[in-house]
Amino acid sequence: MSQLHTLGIDRTAEAVYRLMLDEPEHGVAELSTALALPDSDIRAALDQLAELNLLHASPHPEDALRPVPPSVGIQLLLSLREGELRRSQQEFADAQVAALTLLRQHAVAASSRHHVDVLTGVDEIRMRLEQLAHDATAPLMSFMPGGAQTRATLDASRPLDTALLERGVPMRTLYQASVRNDPATLSYARWLTSQGAHVRTAAVLPLRMVLFTGQAALLPIDPENTGRGALQLQGPGILTALAALFGAIWDQADDFGTATDREHDDNGLTGQERQLLRLLSQGHTDTVAARRLGLGVRTTRRIMAELMTRLNAHSRFEAGAEAVRRGWLD
Numbered sequence: 001m002s003q004l005h006t007l008g009i010d011r012t013a014e015a016v017y018r019l020m021l022d023e024p025e026h027g028v029a030e031l032s033t034a035l036a037l038p039d040s041d042i043r044a045a046l047d048q049l050a051e052l053n054l055l056h057a058s059p060h061p062e063d064a065l066r067p068v069p070p071s072v073g074i075q076l077l078l079s080l081r082e083g084e085l086r087r088s089q090q091e092f093a094d095a096q097v098a099a100l101t102l103l104r105q106h107a108v109a110a111s112s113r114h115h116v117d118v119l120t121g122v123d124e125i126r127m128r129l130e131q132l133a134h135d136a137t138a139p140l141m142s143f144m145p146g147g148a149q150t151r152a153t154l155d156a157s158r159p160l161d162t163a164l165l166e167r168g169v170p171m172r173t174l175y176q177a178s179v180r181n182d183p184a185t186l187s188y189a190r191w192l193t194s195q196g197a198h199v200r201t202a203a204v205l206p207l208r209m210v211l212f213t214g215q216a217a218l219l220p221i222d223p224e225n226t227g228r229g230a231l232q233l234q235g236p237g238i239l240t241a242l243a244a245l246f247g248a249i250w251d252q253a254d255d256f257g258t259a260t261d262r263e264h265d266d267n268g269l270t271g272q273e274r275q276l277l278r279l280l281s282q283g284h285t286d287t288v289a290a291r292r293l294g295l296g297v298r299t300t301r302r303i304m305a306e307l308m309t310r311l312n313a314h315s316r317f318e319a320g321a322e323a324v325r326r327g328w329l330d
Contacts, residue, residue, distance in 0.1 A: 007077045008052055013045040017054055020067040089283035115234030125230050126156055133160045138213035139170040141246045145205035148182030171197040174253055176205055177272055178295050189256055200253035203275040204292050217242050269328060276303055278329055281320035
């Protein structure tokens with residue numbers, strides 16, 4: 001793959017352009033000989049470079065093509081590409097807002113004609129969890145984002161989890177990798193595994209969810225403000241879809257205690273660092289990225305500053321572009 005492929009220049013066109021910068025008098029025949037490529041490939045590369053305004057016609061001799069200096073041509077392509085990326089990020093952000101709005105509107109509309117209950121207040125949510133747990137016989141699957149869980153959440157969860165595990169109900173719980181930073185939550189996760197539950201960690205989780213297989217799922221009305229209440233969803237279609245979502249993330253997650261998220265991949269990145277780069281490249285702010293990773297904003301900014309230093313970047317955009325160029329992001 002060409003180093004300049006993100007600018008629309010393939011490997012052959014890049015080789016031709018570099019050679020023409022060194023040998024501007026070369027024509028098709030000379031380029032073909034020097035690069036050991038057929039004339040047809042050379043002409044296709046010249047057409048590509050001309051379309052990108054990296055070649056211009058020279059009057060001496062007539063119809064000859066000359067390379068545009070990189071300081072002009074490549075800089076223009078970089079500026080155009082930067083504009084495209086910014087537009088793409090904004091389009092993605094707009095689409096995300098529209099999708100979330102549609103989902104919330106649909107959930108509210110569906111509550112009057114499908115199996116959707118709106119639960120408001122902590123007490124009502126806990127009572128519903130107790131009812132569902134009492135009847136549960138099939139696996140319980142949970143997303144627990146945000147890293148550290150509140151003391152109130154842990155205290156309320158223990159008797160329910162104890163009752164389920166004593167009855168032999170299988171439990172699978174996904175925490176964020178940043179859970180290791182909170183002693184209380186870390187201790188609770190260890191207790192779960194000691195009681196027979198299966199626990200894994202992932203760098204990012206989509207939202208808080210408790211799914212009682214075959215019964216119902218509880219999701220927040222607003223993932224960004226769980227205090228607004230929860231939705232109880234029922235029906236085979238939605239429960240199957242949520243179970244599939246859980247399964248997909250579970251399969252990619254790390255067994256609790258392996259600390260795989262701290263290990264470095266071939267590019268020297270931890271799982272947390274890679275997810276942070278991906279979130280920021282999608283246009284998310286530091287605050288949103290921190291919340292998605294279950295980290296503090298200051299910690300997130302410190303990690304990003306370290307990544308920018310390693311990438312020799314002066315802005316988040318440069319860091320994202322350089323990470324893509326190096327193959328750090330899929």
